[in-house]
Each structure stands twice: as structure tokens, then as C-alpha cells.
Amino acid sequence: MSVEKLVHVMVGVIWGQSHQVFIAKRADDAHQGGLWEFPGGKLESGELPLAGLSRELEEELGIVVSIAEPLMQQRHDYSDKSVLLDVWQVKAFTGEAHGREGQETRWVSVSELNNYDFPKANSVIIERLLNIHL
Numbered sequence: 525m526s527v528e529k530l531v532h533v534m535v536g537v538i539w540g541q542s543h544q545v546f547i548a549k550r551a552d553d554a555h556q557g558g559l560w561e562f563p564g565g566k567l568e569s570g571e572l573p574l575a576g577l578s579r580e581l582e583e584e585l586g587i588v589v590s591i592a593e594p595l596m597q598q599r600h601d602y603s604d605k606s607v608l609l610d611v612w613q614v615k616a617f618t619g620e621a622h623g624r625e626g627q628e629t630r631w632v633s634v635s636e637l638n639n640y641d642f643p644k645a646n647s648v649i650i651e652r653l654l655n656i657h658l
């Protein structure tokens with residue numbers, strides 16, 4: 525196994541009402557396709573983390589981040605790539621979150637997250653959210 529480089533991925537845990545978070549289904553042809561995720565995407569070269577998160581969430585979901593704060597970072601090595609998940613809690617935004625790229629999306633309670641299939645790298649994030657909000 526040869527891992528070329530670490531991919532820095534901005535991840536948004538977007539909070540709604542009643543301890544619900546927004547999740548989206550990855551495109552079937554994407555890395556880890558068909559699994560659910562907390563929305564986000566790759567940080568571009570020279571981009572500040574909050575700017576990258578805001579850009580990705582506007583592109584994917586049509587929302588503008590108002591208040592966000594770092595939650596955690598999690599590195600995960602897959603067989604074909606390594607990712608650094610830079611996870612932020614989005615506590616306020618404008619617009620209505622929806623799948624701008626045609627992806628399936630939904631609001632779910634934190635307690636329901638284990639009912640969805642997420643990439644392995646997300647398991648630590650889910651565990652952290654369960655510990656915070658249950």
C-alpha cells in the first residue's frame with residue numbers, strides 16, 4: 525500500500541432543532557460512495573479552514589455559515605488514501621439546507637446516527653456526538 529498524500533477534508537456537523545444533525549448520502553461514484561456523511565469537502569491550497577467549510581457547504585447545500593467552531597480532527601487511513609477530517613460544528617446558518625448536487629439528505633437525531641452506514645473515518649465523530657448529546 526502506498527499512500528500518496530493526506531487529503532484535508534472540512535466536515536460540517538450542522539445542528540438543527542431538537543439535537544438533529546444534517547446528513548447527506550455520497551454519490552455512488554465517489555470515494556466511499558453510497559454511504560452517509562456529514563457534508564463538506566476538500567480544503568483548497570491556501571484556503572483557511574472556516575472559509576473552506578463555508579465554501580463547501582454553500583456549494584453542496586445552499587447554506588451560508590454564520591456561526592461555526594472546531595469540534596475535532598480525525599485522521600483515517602483507507603487502503604487507497606489517507607484523510608484528515610477537520611470537523612466543525614455549524615451552530616447557525618442562513619438558507620435551507622438541501623442537496624444542491626442531487627444527493628439524498630435528511631435531518632436525523634444524534635441518537636439515530638448509528639442506524640446509517642457512514643465511512644469508517646466517521647465512527648469517531650459519531651461516538652463523540654453521542655457522548656456530547658445523550
